[in-house]
Amino acid sequence: MAKITFNHAGGDVDVLEVEPGTSLMRAAVTNGVAGIVGECGGQAMCATCHVYVREEYLDALPEISDDEDEMLDCTVEERTDRSRLGCQVTVGEGLDAVEVDLPESQV
Amino acid sequence: MDTTARDRIVITGNGQAGVQLADSLRAAGFTGDITLVGDEAAFPYQRPPLSKDYLAVRDGGAAPAPLPLRGEKFFADARLDCRTGVAVTGIDRNGHTVNLSDGSVLAYTKLVLATGAANREPAVPGAGLAGIHGLRTLADAEAVHRRLDTVRNAVVIGAGFIGLEFAAAARARGIAVTVLEYADRPMARALSRPTSEWFAAAHRQMGTALRLGEGIASFTGDGAGQVAAAVSTAGHTYPADLVLAGIGVTPRTELAEAAGLAVDNGIAVDASLQTSDPDIYALGDCASYPQAHAGARLRLESVQNATDQARHLAGTLTGTVPAGPYAELPWFWSTQGALKLQIAGLSAPGDQTVLRGDPRTGRFSVFCYRDGALAAVESVNQPADHMAARRLLAAGRTLTPGQAADPDFDLKAYAKRVPTSLGT
Ligand SMILES: Cc1cc2nc3c(=O)[nH]c(=O)nc-3n(C[C@H](O)[C@H](O)[C@H](O)COP(=O)(O)OP(=O)(O)OC[C@H]3O[C@@H](n4cnc5c(N)ncnc54)[C@H](O)[C@@H]3O)c2cc1C
Ligand code: FES
Numbered sequence: 001m002a003k004i005t006f007n008h009a010g011g012d013v014d015v016l017e018v019e020p021g022t023s024l025m026r027a028a029v030t031n032g033v034a035g036i037v038g039e040c041g042g043q044a045m046c047a048t049c050h051v052y053v054r055e056e057y058l059d060a061l062p063e064i065s066d067d068e069d070e071m072l073d074c075t076v077e078e079r080t081d082r083s084r085l086g087c088q089v090t091v092g093e094g095l096d097a098v099e100v101d102l103p104e105s106q107v
Numbered sequence: 108m109d110t111t112a113r114d115r116i117v118i119t120g121n122g123q124a125g126v127q128l129a130d131s132l133r134a135a136g137f138t139g140d141i142t143l144v145g146d147e148a149a150f151p152y153q154r155p156p157l158s159k160d161y162l163a164v165r166d167g168g169a170a171p172a173p174l175p176l177r178g179e180k181f182f183a184d185a186r187l188d189c190r191t192g193v194a195v196t197g198i199d200r201n202g203h204t205v206n207l208s209d210g211s212v213l214a215y216t217k218l219v220l221a222t223g224a225a226n227r228e229p230a231v232p233g234a235g236l237a238g239i240h241g242l243r244t245l246a247d248a249e250a251v252h253r254r255l256d257t258v259r260n261a262v263v264i265g266a267g268f269i270g271l272e273f274a275a276a277a278r279a280r281g282i283a284v285t286v287l288e289y290a291d292r293p294m295a296r297a298l299s300r301p302t303s304e305w306f307a308a309a310h311r312q313m314g315t316a317l318r319l320g321e322g323i324a325s326f327t328g329d330g331a332g333q334v335a336a337a338v339s340t341a342g343h344t345y346p347a348d349l350v351l352a353g354i355g356v357t358p359r360t361e362l363a364e365a366a367g368l369a370v371d372n373g374i375a376v377d378a379s380l381q382t383s384d385p386d387i388y389a390l391g392d393c394a395s396y397p398q399a400h401a402g403a404r405l406r407l408e409s410v411q412n413a414t415d416q417a418r419h420l421a422g423t424l425t426g427t428v429p430a431g432p433y434a435e436l437p438w439f440w441s442t443q444g445a446l447k448l449q450i451a452g453l454s455a456p457g458d459q460t461v462l463r464g465d466p467r468t469g470r471f472s473v474f475c476y477r478d479g480a481l482a483a484v485e486s487v488n489q490p491a492d493h494m495a496a497r498r499l500l501a502a503g504r505t506l507t508p509g510q511a512a513d514p515d516f517d518l519k520a521y522a523k524r525v526p527t528s529l530g531t
Binding site: 005032033034040042047067074 | 181
């Protein structure tokens with residue numbers, strides 16, 4: 001199992017244990033973690049699964065594809081160096097734990 | 108809003124629109140009862156992946172889990188009474204109650220119809236054979252997925268979004284695919300000619316036999332009740348051990364009609380999504396409404412339409428946003444294999460089209476102009492163009508065809524100068 005920690009904008013924290021191969025978006029949506037919408041079902045088409053990945057995990061992440069890069073420019077909350085689309089980051093091999101901060105809004 | 112314990116909103120249909128409405132009502136502070144009634148057995152799930160990622164999953168026959176719309180915990184936390192496998196069978200408008208298929212009766216103060224749409228079925232000889240599928244529900248997708256490991260020849264009826272998404276997924280599995288389309292180009296109802304023709308070529312490149320100007324005439328069986336071939340209106344016979352019918356949907360208006368509500372290509376609502384009964388609303392795939400950008404009564408079938416209408420209605424019902432017409436910009440996406448299509452706005456026949464980018468690179472956009480102003484933008488593997496277009500169109504701004512076509516014109520920066528937030 002892999003561990004995902006979601007820090008909500010208001011200070012609440014959700015910690016999930018999920019199957020390897022699960023995206024942050026699917027994990028959040030399936031487990032009722034508020035703050036991630038995932039309206040396009042993980043196609044990198046809606047930018048409503050925006051997360052800020054904590055510094056210490058950034059290096060372990062897969063590279064940002066062109067599509068993800070362009071969609072990240074269109075998030076509702078400001079993009080930073082820690083911004084990723086939750087549907088494009090999958091836990092498992094090389095990333096058995098990750099911690100992210102959630103933006104205040106997604107739509 | 109002043110909500111008393113007796114406020115009770117009943118939502119018929121727990122799909123994309125119904126679930127978003129329930130979510131947005133709670134987010135807006137509605138404290139009354141919310142009951143969602145859905146006739147499908149499955150817990151609320153997302154439809155778009157069913158014709159895309161879902162079909163790509165290969166794990167020894169087990170049906171993949173759908174992507175939920177919200178987790179079960181969400182419904183519990185938000186105090187939403189979400190019932191599955193139960194249909195609303197009748198509306199008593201005077202008594203303000205609905206009847207359910209399990210015999211129970213629910214009282215409502217406001218009733219919302221979010222009943223979606225049902226697949227149209229081919230009405231030709233042989234249409235009752237086994238192996239002819241539609242793709243609307245999780246049950247449909249499970250039935251199709253179960254067959255994909257063994258199917259060798261698939262015939263798709265209709266080159267619409269779902270048919271072509273399926274075709275791309277089937278090709279990726281090495282299945283031979285023939286698509287029959289009566290029109291002279293794919294996705295003709297929604298796309299401008301240049302984009303549509305580009306997709307025709309791209310699907311042929313993937314190895315799909317796209318037969319334009321050819322409809323379905325009949326199906327023939329293998330003698331044991333299973334489909335074996337599709338015969339086209341041109342008289343050609345195509346072997347088929349699976350047929351995917353993607354010939355459009357009909358809105359589910361049966362409840363509304365039986366209750367005497369106005370119906371006009373969908374449950375007819377006004378710009379505030381109210382039906383001809385002031386205590387009954389309708390939204391999403393089942394509803395036709397005065398569409399601000401098209402200047403006509405339309406019924407749209409998209410996630411954006413369902414969710415933005417739901418957010419709008421939640422605002423109206425709770426009084427948390429100033430009452431006004433629903434006027435969000437329509438946008439849409441479709442993923443066909445590696446091809447990502449995004450549409451902002453609504454194109455129409457006769458629009459003047461301007462190309463931005465080089466279609467030979469597989470990344471470009473088509474800008475559609477009507478009466479000299481930008482009306483819609485279709486983007487292929489070009490999300491930045493799409494997002495810029497949404498910003499511009501939502502703000503009612505335009506750019507000249509010359510600017511649109513100019514690769515040195517900084518579209519993103521131009522759109523950023525629009526003081527608006529996306530999607531709201
Ligand atoms: C395979 C597929 C792929 C798609 N891909 C995309 C895409 O890529 N992009 C996009 O924007 N859109 C896509 N769509 C469209 C999108 O999913 C729909 O527009 C959206 O689901 C509409 O939401 P809705 O709530 O109006 O209807 P639905 O999601 O259909 O929900 C309506 C629900 O109400 C139920 N119901 C109906 N009558 C009753 C009754 N009397 N009692 C109880 N329950 C009832 C229905 O069974 C259904 O579960 C796709 C659709 C499908 C089928
Ligand atoms: S779910 Fe839509 S971009 Fe991630």
